[in-house]
Structures are given as C-alpha cells and as structure tokens.
Amino acid sequence: xxxxxxxxxxxxxxxxxxxxxxxxxxxxxxxxxxxxxxxxxxxxxxxxxxxxxxxxxxxxxxxxxxxxxxxxxxxxxxxxxxxxxxxxxxxxxxxxxxxxxxxxxxxxxxxxxxxxxxxxxxxxxxxxxxxxxxxxxxxxxxxxxxxxxxxxxxxxxxxxxxxxxxxxxxxxxxxxxxxxxxxxxxxxxxxxxxxxxxxxxxxxxxxxxxxxxxxxxxxxxxxxxxxxxxxxxxxxxxxxxxxxxxxxxxxxxxxxxxxxxxxxxxxxxxxxxxxxxxxxxxxxxxxxxxxxxxxxxxxxxxxxxxxxxxxxxxxxxxxxxxxxxxxxxxxxxxxxxxxxxxxxxxxxxxxxxxxxxxxxxxxxxxxxxxxxxxxxxxxxxxxxxxxxxxx
Amino acid sequence: xxxxxxxxxxxxxxxxxxxxxxxxxxxxxxxxxxxxxxxxxxxxxxxxxxxxxxxxxxxxxxxxxxxxxxxxxxxxxxxxxxxxxxxxxxxxxxxxxxxxxxxxxxxxxxxxxxxxxxxxxxxxxxxxxxxxxxxxxxxxxxxxxxxxxxxxxxxxxxxxxxxxxxxxxxxxxxxxxxxxxxxxxxxxxxxxxxxxxxxxxxxxxxxxxxxxxxxxxxxxxxxxxxxxxxxxxxxxxxxxxxxxxxxxxxxxxxxxxxxxxxxxxxxxxxxxxxxxxxxxxxxxxxxxxxxxxxxxxxxxxxxxxxxxxxxxxxxxxxxxxxxxxxxxxxxxxxxxxxxxxxxxxxxxxxxxxxxxxxxxxxxxxxxxxxxxxxxxxxxxxxxxxxxxxxx
Numbered sequence: 075x076x077x078x079x080x081x082x083x084x085x086x087x088x089x090x091x092x093x094x095x096x097x098x099x100x101x102x103x104x105x106x107x108x109x110x111x112x113x114x115x116x117x118x119x120x121x122x123x124x125x126x127x128x129x130x131x132x133x134x135x136x137x138x139x140x141x142x143x144x145x146x147x148x149x150x151x152x153x154x155x156x157x158x159x160x161x162x163x164x165x166x167x168x169x170x171x172x173x174x175x176x177x178x179x180x181x182x183x184x185x186x187x188x189x190x191x192x193x194x195x196x197x198x199x200x201x202x203x204x205x206x207x208x209x210x211x212x213x214x215x216x217x218x219x220x221x222x223x224x225x226x227x228x229x230x231x232x233x234x235x236x237x238x239x240x241x242x243x244x245x246x247x248x249x250x251x252x253x254x255x256x257x258x259x260x261x262x263x264x265x266x267x268x269x270x271x272x273x274x275x276x277x278x279x280x281x282x283x284x285x286x287x288x289x290x291x292x293x294x295x296x297x298x299x300x301x302x303x304x305x306x307x308x309x310x311x312x313x314x315x316x317x318x319x320x321x322x323x324x325x326x327x328x329x330x331x332x333x334x335x336x337x338x339x340x341x342x343x344x345x346x347x348x349x350x351x352x353x354x355x356x357x358x359x360x361x362x363x364x365x366x367x368x369x370x371x372x373x374x375x376x377x378x379x380x381x382x383x384x385x386x387x388x389x390x391x392x393x394x395x396x397x398x399x400x401x402x403x404x405x406x407x408x409x410x411x412x413x414x415x416x417x418x419x420x421x422x423x424x425x426x427x428x429x430x431x432x433x434x435x436x437x438x439x440x441x442x443x444x445x446x447x448x449x450x451x452x453x454x455x456x457x458x459x460x461x462x463x464x465x
Numbered sequence: 466x467x468x469x470x471x472x473x474x475x476x477x478x479x480x481x482x483x484x485x486x487x488x489x490x491x492x493x494x495x496x497x498x499x500x501x502x503x504x505x506x507x508x509x510x511x512x513x514x515x516x517x518x519x520x521x522x523x524x525x526x527x528x529x530x531x532x533x534x535x536x537x538x539x540x541x542x543x544x545x546x547x548x549x550x551x552x553x554x555x556x557x558x559x560x561x562x563x564x565x566x567x568x569x570x571x572x573x574x575x576x577x578x579x580x581x582x583x584x585x586x587x588x589x590x591x592x593x594x595x596x597x598x599x600x601x602x603x604x605x606x607x608x609x610x611x612x613x614x615x616x617x618x619x620x621x622x623x624x625x626x627x628x629x630x631x632x633x634x635x636x637x638x639x640x641x642x643x644x645x646x647x648x649x650x651x652x653x654x655x656x657x658x659x660x661x662x663x664x665x666x667x668x669x670x671x672x673x674x675x676x677x678x679x680x681x682x683x684x685x686x687x688x689x690x691x692x693x694x695x696x697x698x699x700x701x702x703x704x705x706x707x708x709x710x711x712x713x714x715x716x717x718x719x720x721x722x723x724x725x726x727x728x729x730x731x732x733x734x735x736x737x738x739x740x741x742x743x744x745x746x747x748x749x750x751x752x753x754x755x756x757x758x759x760x761x762x763x764x765x766x767x768x769x770x771x772x773x774x775x776x777x778x779x780x781x782x783x784x785x786x787x788x789x790x791x792x793x794x795x796x797x798x799x800x801x802x803x804x805x806x807x808x809x810x811x812x813x814x815x816x817x818x819x820x821x822x823x824x825x826x827x828x829x830x831x832x833x834x835x836x837x838x839x840x841x842x843x844x845x846x847x848x849x850x851x852x853x854x855x856x
Contacts, residue, residue: 172785357780379780386777389748389770392792394563399790401783 115193116142117151122216123444126178128169132448135167135181143220147195150223152205156239156438157185157214159451159461161378173405175212182214182463183207186229186238196223204231206238208417209408215444217465227417229424236436236462237427240287244460245423245432246416247377247404248291252279252301254407255373255400256351261300278302278326278346280367281353282360283380285316287460290323290434292353297324298431302346306331306363310457323433331360339366351375358383370395377402435459506584507533508542513607514835517569519560523839526558526572534611538586541614543596547630547829548576548605550842550852552769564796566603573605573854574598577620577629587614595622597629599808600799606835608856618808620815627827627853628818631678635851636814636823637807638768638795639682643670643692645798646764646791647742652691669693669717669737671758672744673751674771676707678851681714681825683744688715689822693737697722697754701848714824722751730757742766749774761786768793826850 119142125134145151163182165171173183189203199205208227213219229238252258261276279296283289284305296303305320305328307313317328326346333342340348348369354361355378364374365387374397376385391397408416426432437459439447447461510533516525536542554573556562564574580594590596598605599618620629643649652667670687674680675696687694696711696719698704708719717737724733731739739760745752746769755765756778765788767776782788799807817823828850830838838852 376780376783378784382780384777384779385783386775387790388775389767389773389792392767392776392790393769393794394792396792396794396797398792399778399783401780401785401787401789403784403787406787 115145115191117145117218117220118142118190120216120218121441122180122213123182124178124180125167128167128177130452131164131167131181132445132452132454135445135448137444140180140216145191145193145220146222147193148222148224149193149220150196150199150205150226151190151192151218151220152187152226153190153218154185154187154214154216154465155235156187156465157182157463158240158243158436159447159463160184160243161380161451162243164448164451173212180213180216182216183210183212184239184243185214185219186233186235187219187465189226190218193223199223199226199228203228204233204235204238205229206242206420208242208420209413210242210405215463217441224413227420229421230428232428233424234427236438236464237433238424239462240434240436240460241423241427242416242420243404244287245291245295245434246419247402248288248295249419249423250404250407251288251353251375251377251402252292252295252299252351254402255375258299258301258351261302263298263300274300275347276300276302277351278304278349279351279353280304280306280349280364281355282306282364283353283355283378284320284325284328285435286355286378286380287434287436288353288355288377290320291432293320293323293325294426294432298426302326302349304343304346304349304367305329306334306360308360319435331363334363334366339363343367348372353377354385355380357381357385361385365391365397368395368397371397373398373400375400375402436462438462438464441465506536506582508536508609508611509533509581511607511609512832513571513604514573515569515571516558519558519568521843522555522558522572523836523843523845526836526839528835531571531607536582536584536611537613538584539613539615540584540611541587541590541596541617542581542583542609542611543578543617544581544609545576545578545605545607545856546595547578547626547856548573548854549631549634549827550838550854551575551634552771552842553634555839555842564603571604571607573607574601574603575630575634576605576610577624577626578610578856580617581609584614590614590617590619594619595624595626595629596620597633597811599633599811600804601633601796606854608832615804618811620812621819623819624815625818627829627855629815630853631825631827631851632814632818633807633811634795635678636682636686636825637810638793639679639686640810640814641795641798642679642744642766642768642793643683643686643690643742645793646766649690649692649742652693654689654691665691666738667691667693668742669695669740670742670744671695671697671740671755672746673697673755674744674746674769675711675716675719676826677746677769677771678825678827679744679746679768681711682823684711684714684716685817685823689817693717693740695734695737695740695758696720697725697751699751710826722754725754725757730754734758739763744768745776746771748772748776752776756782756788759786759788762788764789764791766791766793827853829853829855832856 120140123135124138186206189199205226258277262274293303305325309330309332313330320328352364352374354376357379358381450458451461511531514526515529577597580590596617649668653665684694696716700721700723704721711719743755743765745767748770749772841849842852
C-alpha cells in the first residue's frame with residue numbers, strides 16, 4: 075500500500091481502465107484524457123462552464139460536472155480559486171476569435187488556484203501552493219484544472235487571489251504596450267514637496283477606454299515612471315465619478331469624448347507634453363481622438379475594438395503628421411517563447427499589487443452565479459466592472 | 466574693363482542701384498533680391514508662372530516677365546529646360562500643403578536646366594553645365610532661376626531632360642519606399658531561359674495607383690531586385706491597355722479594383738508570394754484593397770491620397786493580422802540633411818534611365834501652353850500622363 079499512501083492529498087488512484095463520462099459528448103478530445111491507464115492518478119470531478127457549440131455565450135454555455143481526469147506524470151491538478159471573464163473569452167465562445175479550442179470546451183483562459191495534487195514526476199509544486207496559469211490556456215472556468223506543469227507559475231501566497239487571477243492578461247498588456255513601441259522618456263516621480271529645482275518632464279501617452287482594466291493599469295504603470303497620461307472616456311451618467319477615480323489612480327488629464335470636440339485638442343493639454351504614444355481599445359471616433367492628440371511622428375497601438383467600428387485615418391496624418399499605427403496582441407507576444415520573461419514581469423506586477431501600487435476595479439462573483447457574471451460581461455446590465463468568478 | 470570681360474556669357478553687370486519691377490507687386494520678398502548693389506551681376510529677365518494669392522491654380526497663376534535679379538557670389542543662374550507639374554505643386558498654390566513659399570511666388574519645385582552664368586565665388590559650375598534642382602525648391606516654372614549653388618546638382622549631359630526634370634521626386638520616392646520600411650528579400654533576376662535549378666523567390670509588394678509615375682518606378686525598381694509587384698489600378702476605359710503597359714514594365718500582376726472584389730484576394734496571387742509591403746497613394750477603398758493583400762505582419766505606407774478619402778482599417782487587421790500603417794513624405798526625408806546621399810541615389814536613377822532600365826509616361830508641353838498643362842494636371846481633361854513644361 076506504499077503506492078497509495080504516497081498519493082497526494084485528495085487525489086484518487088483508479089485501478090479500472092474506464093471511468094464514467096456523465097452526459098458529456100464522447101468526443102475524441104474529451105475521451106483521450108478520460109480513459110485512465112491502470113493505477114492512474116485521478117483528479118476530483120470538476121464543475122465547469124462548458125460549451126459544445128459556438129454561439130452567444132449566455133445561451134451555449136452550461137454548468138456541468140465533469141468526471142475525474144487522469145493526472146499524468148508531469149501534470150499538476152489545481153483547485154481553482156478565481157478566474158475572470160474577458161471580452162476575448164466571450165469572443166472565443168462565439169467562435170469569432172483566432173483562438174479556437176476543440177469543442178466541447180470549458181470557458182476561460184486566465185486564473186489562479188491552489189495545487190490540489192501533482193503527477194509522479196513533479197518536483198517544483200506541492201499541494202497548497204498558490205499558482206496562476208501562465209501562459210494563459212483554455213479551461214479555467216471550472217473547479218479543478220489538470221494541466222502540464224509548464225502552464226503553472228507559483229506565486230507568493232500573500233497575493234490577493236482576484237489580482238493573481240487577472241494579472242496575466244490586462245496588466246501585462248498595459249506593461250508591454252508602455253515598453254514595446256516607443257522609447258518613452260521617464261520623468262520625475264517625486265512628490266511635489268520634495269522636488270528639486272531640476273524637474274525632469276517625462277513623455278506623455280494618450281488612451282481611450284481609460285476606465286478599462288488595461289486603461290487603469292496604464293495610468294498607474296505610467297505614473298510609476300513619471301510618464302503623463304491623457305485619458306479619454308465615454309460620455310455617460312457617472313462620468314464625473316469615473317474621472318475622479320482615474321485621477322485618484324494618477325491620471326493627469328481625463329476627458330469625455332464630447333469634451334474633446336474642439337478644433338485644437340492640443341489647447342486642452344496645459345502642462346502635459348504632446349503624447350508620443352496612444353492606445354486604442356475602442357475604434358471609430360474614439361480612435362480618431364487619440365490620433366488628434368498624438369504629436370508629430372507619434373504611434374497609435376490598437377489592442378481592442380469595443381465600439382466594433384474601424385479606425386479611420388486621414389492621408390495627411392500619415393504623410394505630414396508622420397503617424398504610425400500598429401496593433402498589440404498579447405497572445406502573439408507570449409507565444410513567441412517568452413514564458414520566462416513573461417513570468418518575471420508578472421512577478422513584478424504582483425509585487426506592485428502587494429505593495430498597493432497597482433489596483434483596478436473588479437467584481438467578485440460566486441461560481442454559482444457565473445451566468446449573471448456572463449450577462450454583465452456581455453453588457454446586458456450596462457457598464458460593469460470586470461467580472462471575476464470566485465470558486 | 467577686366468571685370469566686365471570676365472562676366473560669364475549673357476549676364477549683365479548693373480551700375481545703378483535700382484532696376485525695374487514691371488507690374489510686379491513690390492513685396493519685401495521680391496524687392497530684397499531686386500535692388501542690386503553697385504556693379505552687381507544680374508540675371509536675364511525671367512518669364513514665370515507666378516501667383517500672388519493662394520487659390521485654384523488655373524485662376525490664380527499668370528505668366529509674367531520678372532525683371533533681372535542679382536546673382537550673388539555663391540549663386541548659379543540656370544536657364545531652365547524642363548520642369549514637371551506635380552499634384553503637390555498644385556496643392557502648394559492652393560495653400561493646402563505644408564510647404565508655403567512667401568507670396569508672390571513662382572510655381573514648381575523640381576526641374577533641370579543649363580547653367581547660364583555663375584556668381585563670383587562659384588568654382589564647381591560653368592556655363593553650359595546640365596544641372597538639376599536638388600533638393601527640390603520653389604520657383605522652377607520660369608525661364609531663368611537664380612539660386613545658391615547648394616541647390617544645384619551637375620549631371621551627365623547625355624541625360625534626357627524630361628527625365629532629369631522629374632527624377633528627384635517621384636522616382637526617388639519609389640526607391641526610398643522600397644528600401645526604408647521593410648527589409649525585402651531580393652530574388653532571382655535572371656531571365657527564365659538561363660535559370661538554374663535553384664531559383665530564389667524574392668518578396669512581393671502590392672500598390673494601388675500603379676499607373677502613377679511613382680507606381681511605374683516601383684514596378685521597375687522592384688523588378689531590378691527580383692521583387693514581385695501586385696498592382697491595383699482604377700476601373701476605367703482603357704484599363705486593359707494600362708494593364709499591358711504595366712506588364713511590359715515588369716509588373717507581375719495587375720488588377721482593376723473591381724477584379725479584387727472577391728472574398729479571398731489571396732486566391733488571385735497564383736505564384737506570387739503574399740506581399741510584405743504595400744504602397745497607398747489613393748486612400749478609401751483602394752487602400753483597403755492593399756491591406757487585404759498584405760501578409761501577416763505586413764506594412765502599408767501611404768504617400769498620397771488621390772481619392773481624397775481616408776484610410777479605414779479594421780481592429781482585427783491591427784491585432785490579429787498585425788498590420789502596421791505608416792506614411793512617407795519625401796520632403797521630410799530630404800530635409801534630414803541627406804542632400805549628398807540623395808544626390809548619389811539620383812545619379813543611380815539617372816544611370817538606370819540612360820541605360821533604358823527606368824522609364825515612365827510623360828507629356829512634354831511648351832512653356833507657352835503651361836495653362837493647358839495646368840488644366841490637364843488638375844484633371845479637367847480626364848486622366849493624363851504627367852505634364853512636363855519644356856522651356
């Protein structure tokens with residue numbers, strides 16, 4: 075019985091060759107990992123948000139119980155603690171995103187959990203470790219996730235789980251976008267009461283969708299480098315409150331779209347330099363506003379299209395204002411063999427979070443209410459903070 | 466009388482302090498150079514296409530005789546032989562271009578001529594030399610131009626004047642755009658009958674406005690490097706003839722806009738690789754067609770906007786197709802202290818021209834008919850080849 079007694083906490087060994095599949099469709103994909111070999115180490119059953127076909131996320135997903143799966147030698151079984159709902163997660167379910175997991179599939183691609191048990195060859199993880207999924211991968215919206223150890227990154231147990239669950243996509247996007255496109259000059263970050271005579275003025279950036287999680291991170295990460303931010307938000311009820319919130323995070327300027335409806339947007343800038351870099355996650359008119367603020371030779375990076383409208387650019391903006399437009403896709407950045415570099419940056423961001431220097435709005439939702447969280451994420455209930463499922 | 470006998474051919478020395486100004490407005494700008502100092506070397510009078518105010522080029526310009534101007538020690542007086550009419554020349558007269566010469570001004574910025582006489586300190590130029598204006602500068606639409614020697618570049622007397630008059634803007638734009646944005650892989654340039662087994666396939670580019678002078682040069686300069694070209698032209702009467710012409714210049718593929726109205730444009734490419742670089746001088750739908758052809762991670766360079774419509778780009782083209790958009794403005798390139806480098810490239814291009822390897826459509830127009838040439842350049846008589854004034 076040595077074999078059994080060495081089994082990690084709460085994982086079971088099966089001696090039969092088959093397991094049940096419940097009401098699950100018997101696709102090759104699911105069957106592969108659900109036919110355990112003799113004396114296989116098995117996960118607990120997992121409650122999951124599953125979809126069998128692409129379509130509207132609120133109709134094609136359902137909460138199901140998945141049977142135990144085999145934990146192979148290099149696998150780690152993680153009891154999930156939290157996982158966010160991103161627009162891209164919804165697009166994947168809709169089938170309109172380049173990432174297309176084989177169906178049926180469990181939703182979600184980012185999250186944090188506690189190691190439940192580990193495969194026989196695992197040395198770097200132990201039950202109870204706090205781990206986040208990195209790089210992002212399919213199937214985080216379930217109570218137990220079994221994946222190769224290469225998908226898990228051990229983090230400090232003091233990290234608030236809702237931040238650990240959300241740091242690897244949006245905050246990392248903000249950090250990369252500030253670093254990868256324009257060599258921004260950092261400025262003086264000292265508080266005004268201890269400033270010397272010599273004050274170094276940092277560069278500036280401009281962004282739309284500033285209330286988004288990426289937007290909030292951009293403001294704070296820029297502030298840490300003494301880089302000014304000009305922030306554009308939608309006109310809506312509560313925009314004054316949103317402005318105040320962003321200013322409290324360190325935003326230099328916050329304008330609603332209608333406030334920028336002036337001939338010379340540069341007149342709004344006061345003491346903030348003309349921005350060298352702009353971020354667009356909206357498209358349409360909001361993208362044009364970013365372009366208007368940019369300085370000669372500036373660059374706009376598109377990383378989202380919330381308004382579902384294209385970006386329109388005048389010929390003279392290219393020729394005479396010498397603007398460049400490009401895009402950012404985190405998935406591509408991560409997949410270019412940068413897992414280690416990526417994890418170092420996540421540790422940096424998590425450090426800032428633990429120090430209270432990086433924060434953003436989220437709404438934690440119990441797993442049992444994940445359908446309500448989906449509805450909120452789909453915009454059915456108006457503008458809502460990022461929904462994070464708590465298991 | 467030694468002083469007078471050393472005076473170069475046909476230039477006169479004045480001993481009075483004043484000269485006449487004809488009916489010219491006595492603006493400071495004009496007066497400055499038209500009050501000769503004692504014993505000043507003077508140019509012949511110059512017949513010029515002048516405008517006193519910005520407006521429609523066909524109404525605000527007039528043919529006038531300008532009085533002699535002083536030739537200072539470092540000036541070269543050039544009897545103009547040929548000068549083209551570019552869209553940008555028209556925009557300058559309209560006052561809608563960033564280049565704004567003080568008014569009144571003589572039109573034109575590019576041209577070739579023969580040295581008529583030189584200032585007292587000039588050593589590198591002699592009467593009879595063939596010289597082109599480089600870098601481009603105001604006032605080439607006149608019979609005699611007096612400018613500092615730094616504006617003139619001596620060229621081989623065998624150069625056809627219509628090419629010498631037009632090489633420094635459009636062909637140079639084509640050359641720079643092929644070099645400056647994407648590191649294009651050159652391909653095999655041998656004719657098919659002497660090809661080895663190993664054929665190196667060069668990269669490809671795609672361009673709209675392919676019948677333009679820049680477009681014609683792009684095709685030929687690319688061909689010289691074994692780079693494939695996909696060319697988009699407007700749907701119009703005679704497009705078959707235009708296609709044939711471009712193919713004769715070396716174009717791999719030529720499509721009218723309506724021919725590209727298919728779901729998968731890549732299916733049109735046959736054996737030509739997906740292009741890494743695109744050139745847009747039209748805007749609107751024609752720019753979208755260039756974007757459609759570009760390969761993942763491709764770059765589109767905008768250098769003109771003939772359709773007067775903006776460029777529209779989808780969010781997914783930035784994020785998932787990873788396209789980059791930028792602009793090219795020759796004036797900026799030249800003004801960044803690259804006169805010498807620029808002239809070396811012009812010599813290279815003129816060499817190709819003399820060897821018959823670079824040619825393009827032009828229509829030579831006698832100076833006396835410059836108003837007709839203006840009308841043609843303004844599009845009043847339908848699509849016309851580049852108009853080049855011959856003095």
